[in-house]
Amino acid sequence: MAIVFDGTRESYVEGLSEFLGSGQEDTPEWVADLRREAISGFGELGFPTLSDEEWRFTNLEALRRGSFSIAEDGISDVSMKTVNSYGFSGLDCLRLVFVNGRFASSLSDAGYTREGIVVKALSEAIREDGDLVKDYLAKYADYEKDAFISLNTSYFEDGVFVYVPDQTVFEKPVHVLHVSTDEGRPLFINPRNLIVIGQSSDAKVIEHYVSLSQSVYFSNVVTEVVCGENANLEHYRLEFESQKAFNFSTLRVNQQKNSNIASHSILYGGAIVRNNVHPVLAGEGCNSDIYGLFMSEGRQHMDNFMRVEHASPHCDSRQFYNGVLDGRSKGVFHGRILVHEGAEKTDAKQTNRNLLLSDTAQIDTKPQLEIYNDDVKCTHGATIGQMDEEALFYLCSRGISMKTAKIIMLRAFTNQTLEHMSIDSVREALENTVMKWFEQRLGNGDGR
Amino acid sequence: MLEVKNLHVRVDDKEILKGMNITVAPGEVHSIMGPNGSGKSTLAQVLAGKEAYEVTEGEVTFQGKDLLDLEPEERACEGIFLAFQYPVEIPGVANTYLLREALNAKREYREEKPLKHVEFGKLARDKMKALGIGEDLLKRSVNAGFSGGEKKRNEIFQMQILEPTLAVLDETDSGLDIDALKIVANGVNSMRDSGRSFIVITHYQRLLNYIVPDFVHVMVDGKIVKSGGKELAQELEEKGYADF
Ligand SMILES: Nc1ncnc2c1ncn2[C@@H]1O[C@H](COP(=O)(O)OP(=O)(O)OP(=O)(O)O)[C@@H](O)[C@H]1O
Numbered sequence A: 001m002a003i004v005f006d007g008t009r010e011s012y013v014e015g016l017s018e019f020l021g022s023g024q025e026d027t028p029e030w031v032a033d034l035r036r037e038a039i040s041g042f043g044e045l046g047f048p049t050l051s052d053e054e055w056r057f058t059n060l061e062a063l064r065r066g067s068f069s070i071a072e073d074g075i076s077d078v079s080m081k082t083v084n085s086y087g088f089s090g091l092d093c094l095r096l097v098f099v100n101g102r103f104a105s106s107l108s109d110a111g112y113t114r115e116g117i118v119v120k121a122l123s124e125a126i127r128e129d130g131d132l133v134k135d136y137l138a139k140y141a142d143y144e145k146d147a148f149i150s151l152n153t154s155y156f157e158d159g160v161f162v163y164v165p166d167q168t169v170f171e172k173p174v175h176v177l178h179v180s181t182d183e184g185r186p187l188f189i190n191p192r193n194l195i196v197i198g199q200s201s202d203a204k205v206i207e208h209y210v211s212l213s214q215s216v217y218f219s220n221v222v223t224e225v226v227c228g229e230n231a232n233l234e235h236y237r238l239e240f241e242s243q244k245a246f247n248f249s250t251l252r253v254n255q256q257k258n259s260n261i262a263s264h265s266i267l268y269g270g271a272i273v274r275n276n277v278h279p280v281l282a283g284e285g286c287n288s289d290i291y292g293l294f295m296s297e298g299r300q301h302m303d304n305f306m307r308v309e310h311a312s313p314h315c316d317s318r319q320f321y322n323g324v325l326d327g328r329s330k331g332v333f334h335g336r337i338l339v340h341e342g343a344e345k346t347d348a349k350q351t352n353r354n355l356l357l358s359d360t361a362q363i364d365t366k367p368q369l370e371i372y373n374d375d376v377k378c379t380h381g382a383t384i385g386q387m388d389e390e391a392l393f394y395l396c397s398r399g400i401s402m403k404t405a406k407i408i409m410l411r412a413f414t415n416q417t418l419e420h421m422s423i424d425s426v427r428e429a430l431e432n433t434v435m436k437w438f439e440q441r442l443g444n445g446d447g448r
Numbered sequence B: 001m002l003e004v005k006n007l008h009v010r011v012d013d014k015e016i017l018k019g020m021n022i023t024v025a026p027g028e029v030h031s032i033m034g035p036n037g038s039g040k041s042t043l044a045q046v047l048a049g050k051e052a053y054e055v056t057e058g059e060v061t062f063q064g065k066d067l068l069d070l071e072p073e074e075r076a077c078e079g080i081f082l083a084f085q086y087p088v089e090i091p092g093v094a095n096t097y098l099l100r101e102a103l104n105a106k107r108e109y110r111e112e113k114p115l116k117h118v119e120f121g122k123l124a125r126d127k128m129k130a131l132g133i134g135e136d137l138l139k140r141s142v143n144a145g146f147s148g149g150e151k152k153r154n155e156i157f158q159m160q161i162l163e164p165t166l167a168v169l170d171e172t173d174s175g176l177d178i179d180a181l182k183i184v185a186n187g188v189n190s191m192r193d194s195g196r197s198f199i200v201i202t203h204y205q206r207l208l209n210y211i212v213p214d215f216v217h218v219m220v221d222g223k224i225v226k227s228g229g230k231e232l233a234q235e236l237e238e239k240g241y242a243d244f
């Protein structure tokens, strides 16, 4: 019997005991306790409303009215061939596949457990490496303050666990492919990923969300990252969910002294999408580079919520987000930079550029600086505009068709963020996807 | 080759060209001079197909075709090239990329095979040398952060690659130092032949010492008020436009 949530706060709160009783029997007690604690957090919070300052631009009424249920088993619907089609050509990586939130071992590479490195499904890690997981899981993503983190912490099923010990460079990018399928009713899927990088260690993780159908579902992702002293992480979130999905995700990063992260968020699918990126630069001398590209069309709604927290001196952060909006879609860029007392010599920069392809697309861009310190450098800038007519004319005057000229301009715009990706095959795959998207937008005409 | 008859053009309800006439035969170089705001750039942009300019009267034929009927890219493929007075900066689009796309668009229009990367590279390098353009300029974004002179040289470089039948140079000499001026002039002169024509818009007779025109026209308030040979430029240099 499937567990069904009718959209009310009570249904999510009350559903947990049933969830714990079905299929979760072999989870350790500390995890069950964590889930219970988290759901009481949700009980207090409920879904945010428009009167909540951080949700002013994103209406969750449809989510509150929707009925969703925990997935049964979609794994058998997914073939190896399908999974391979989401690969990145020529990339030597370690692939873990999850279907509707559950680990699909038959579609995944064998886990990696050598030289102290652990890459495996979180569910397995909880059973086999419990002490390790326990030190980090839910220690950073605050389930008492954020409703979606509470729900995820209560109902997460699986995701990736990456642990790289000190002084270790893990060369292979980890490709975490989350696939959703149509089980005939709207699903509630809670992927949970945990990435721990030790001192002076390196890793690359690609979170990739795809859907095999254009069905309605509610996916709610939480990824926690702990980046040790002097460690480097490059993280990708490639969101290609169904056009009808509700997709919420949080990337919560804790950065220790002199660590570097580069985060890339690509938002492409989803009906209502909210992507939270929340690095805390906890140690001195950290560097956070946060890149994002969102593309919306039709009635898609994409909300990018940044919270960059400078908690120590001498840290640099860069936010660089570009949006391309078509149709009647709506975008939000909410860029919050929080500089704590004592975080001297902070250098924080934020740029959000938006390109509107139609008269009916809309973007709300809002910088928010909260600075409790005098010795900081914070800059922000946002632009909203149409494609540059002068540049288009210049290209056409050289013999290039209007359609190609537009594609060239769009590519130049999207490359401003994509060019920062260090994994070439991922960047190239995205460039192709972006191109196809543009071509669809421009239709069959001559581009005028 | 080009025939402009009684051309009237307005932008934002303001008439700028007020009965413009000019006829250019194959192989000829025409120079248009005239005070600021007289409509020289407007004519150039209208020939290239800029949409914001509304043609209210008159006609333009180019090699027997109604030019006003064609989109800007079709005009370019038919052989028209405009060297912009203010070349547009396009960050994120490499100069080479624009050029290869442009050249291949033109070749496709003529039903020729696209040039391969190496072939294009060789072609570009040969032309660059002559214009004193460094390799790095090719890789950089189109005109982005180029100096004034670099932008103008880049326009001439594009012209050389695209080999137009009619090139309109809008103040390509402005902002060039004397050496660059000679380089640009040589670039133009090396392309002069019996089948190719130029319209050179300039404020300075200096350029015309290097690119010797067959005809000089004076444009005032949206039309040609006087035409003559190259000696007219000298006359204007001395007397200015006060007589018109
Ligand atoms: N888009 C526009 N909107 C309004 N007025 C315009 C526009 N474009 C041109 N004009 C006006 O048309 C007139 C002619 O401009 P144009 O640029 O053709 O002059 P020009 O002869 O090239 O001048 P210069 O020698 O300074 O380059 C000017 O008065 C200019 O202000």
Ligand SMILES: [Mg+2]
Binding pocket: B040, B041, B042, B085, B170, B171
């Ligand atoms: Mg002008």
